[in-house]
Amino acid sequence: MFANTPEPPYYAVIFSSLMSNDTDGYENMAELMVALASEQGGFLGIESAREELGITVSYWQDLASIKQWKAHAKHRIAQKYGREKWYSDFKVRIAKVEKDYAL
């Protein structure tokens, strides 16, 4: 359930979003993108939750792997739909995880 990340340092992409009213096709694309991201080099894991606000945090080995995933052709199509159709707003924050601990 939690992303099974290695010892820090590694990177987090914190994606916060609000859905528009036009969510047709969103669920399928979201599933597809999680599956595709999981196959990318440097992918470490993903965690996601939504109430009104949605938060998805994906974890990556380094900035290069984040950049490659952002530029992936299929992911670019999903991003375009996201910007133009599915999301009324979003914010992306790229952060270097320096420390972690658990229960």
Added chain:
Amino acid sequence: MFANTPEPPYYAVIFSSLMSNDTDGYENMAELMVALASEQGGFLGIESAREELGITVSYWQDLASIKQWKAHAKHRIAQKYGREKWYSDFKVRIAKVEKDYAL
């Protein structure tokens, strides 16, 4: 709705959790802690969502403000309840936000 964070760099505390079956008192304490955190030096904002997995990301000016909040007496009581009662599992990741962008 989104945390109104300044230009990076700043810090994120990514708190991922699973609730136990014993959530008595949790909602009140969670509200209290959000209110109290908001009053602390260096606090920049907070975003939260829960399905089965809960993700709360709080944003802070620097590591010192995160450390002070972790050590706050009332927050320590909440942390103790969290560890012993409310959460069946959690993971905390402390990360330096290097870059952000929006829709």
